[in-house]
Amino acid sequence: MLQKYDQWRAAKTIARHSLRAMVAMLGALCVSACDSTVKSTTPAMVTPSQPATKSTELTSLGEQTLHPPDASVACVEREARVEIESIDVAALYPKRVLEQRMSFLAACASSRATPDASARADVVALMEIYTNAKTAEDFAEGVDDSFELIEYRPVGSPAAVDDGAPLGLMTGYATPIVTVRLQRDEKFRYPFFANLHTRSPQLALASRSELLASDEALTSVLAWIDSPLAWALVETNGTASLNIETVGLAGTESTAMTRVATNGKPWTSLGKGLASRGLIDAKTSTLRDVVRAAELNPDAALAAALENQRVVYFTECLAEDFPPAVGIPGAKLVAGYSCAADQSIYPPGSILIVVARAHDPAKPRRARLVFVHDAGGAIVGPHHVDAYSGEGTAALTRAGDMREAVDIYRLRLRD
Structure with missing residues (x-):
């Protein structure tokens, strides 16, 4: 039995390294997209008789003043104490509903344009898993095999702790x-x-x-x-x-x-x-x-x-550019999948799993998959994400009602 188990683990390791090699190759193909810029004119609000024109200012949405003053929070990273198997990853499978599938693909496209190589490799791998998965269980197994959960903690910070993990917060905006x-x-x-x-x-x-x-x-x-x-x-x-x-x-x-x-x-x-x-x-x-x-x-x-x-x-x-992402030139926010996070900790384009604190111990924990496409003046440190809900009154209402205690992890390819 132990011999069969070792063979199974070895096969998974080989597959994992093969995936990383493929990701590196696909990631290299994405680099050219990240170097594109938007042609410019002097920014000005149009009058009814003037056509709108693109602005170079949209290419600088990583501008430092968009981030909180003194936003750099020194953190230590470590592999999370929770296992991916304890999270209901199958429920995150985006092929079930057409609208969800289209939003997921749009969010991945935005993340693939990131200038951060690590985040780009992560999203290319996630897309490969999604493409090959036939069922929600296949998707969950692929994520478990290829990714690990990484958590971040501020250095020397007496953060509130419950069961060994800092308390996080998910809010919303629109x-x-x-x-x-x-x-x-x-x-x-x-x-x-x-x-x-x-x-x-x-x-x-x-x-x-x-x-x-x-x-x-x-x-x-x-x-x-x-x-x-x-x-x-x-x-x-x-x-x-x-x-x-x-x-x-x-x-x-x-x-x-x-x-x-x-x-x-x-x-x-x-x-x-x-x-x-x-x-x-x-x-x-x-x-x-x-x-x-x-x-x-x-x-x-x-x-x-x-x-x-x-x-x-x-x-x-x-x-065609609206609403634009921060830190990813040419990318757009996607309702339901984009989020704002502290980009001094989570690179633009990176994948986060936000796990609900409230859960039934007998069941896998409810979670949400989001992509770091934005930043904000109130989003400081590793334990706060702001989820984008879309446009209009209904989206604002959903965003305004969103305030949930969560655990926040980066989903990152295993070494």
């Missing part, structure tokens, strides 16, 4: 659809700034209050919005689909914008500002609670929005 105007008026008076790092470098690191008081900065506004809540939501989520309203004209024109940089100041969320005023519970509140409190207390919402000194800079984005 792309709002909002109405804006290109000219300021009494109602539409909250600005979305263009990239001041290129337009007015001497003002690029100024605070929100300083920019709002600067006549020069206000000449670089892409659009104006009428609600402090929507203003904060767009800056928080980093992308927006815009309906451009023009006074005196019926209907609207549509476009989109995405963040390209920030002023580098610390981020203070609208929810935190409302919580400090006793309007919501800081620990248990969801987006629904924030929206309700902001609508009932507009003056408090405006004051809370103004307290956030971190300003996000935007550029217009064509539909």
Whole structure:
């Protein structure tokens, strides 16, 4: 019996090394795609009579100011204490539903464009397993044979620990659809700034209050919005689909914008500002609670929005590029599969398995497969991921209700 077991393990090891060789070859074929760049024009919000054009700013979405100030968290990595077999990987098999299959393939395509060789090899291998799998069980077995779970812990950090693993958090975000105007008026008076790092470098690191008081900065506004809540939501989520309203004209024109940089100041969320005023519970509140409190207390919402000194800079984005990934030139976010994570720890394009803390000990643990396609000002350290839910009101609601205790592991090819 032991001899048969050793033969079986040896066969698996040979297969694993063969897979790594094939992955290296396929990964090399992907490198050229990662070197592509987008042709540019000077970024400017279009008027209804102007066609949108691509911007070089979309090629620099790894710009450091998009990441949290002092975001580099020194971590140690180790093989996770849990086994892949304890996770319900078969439930992650994406061939069951056409929409899920298409989203999975789109997410893999985005990750394959990563400049990080390790993450690219991982996704090429996952695609090979997916292609060859005939059943969910085949998929789970392929993942178990080829990958290991890696966990990260901050060096010297007294992180909260349960059963030997740090407590993680999964939240959600989405792309709002909002109405804006290109000219300021009494109602539409909250600005979305263009990239001041290129337009007015001497003002690029100024605070929100300083920019709002600067006549020069206000000449670089892409659009104006009428609600402090929507203003904060767009800056928080980093992308927006815009309906451009023009006074005196019926209907609207549509476009989109995405963040390209920030002023580098610390981020203070609208929810935190409302919580400090006793309007919501800081620990248990969801987006629904924030929206309700902001609508009932507009003056408090405006004051809370103004307290956030971190300003996000935007550029217009064509539909074919929208919504763009961070750290992967030319890639796009995919609802249900993309996530924001700390890219100083998890390379852009890497694969994460997010495992629910709450589970029945008698059953495999429920999990979610996500790809690191984004970063954010509030996503710091290895124990927080922000899952992308898509575009529109329903997606925002789903994202706002998402707050779950999880364990977060990188899915990485075995050596």
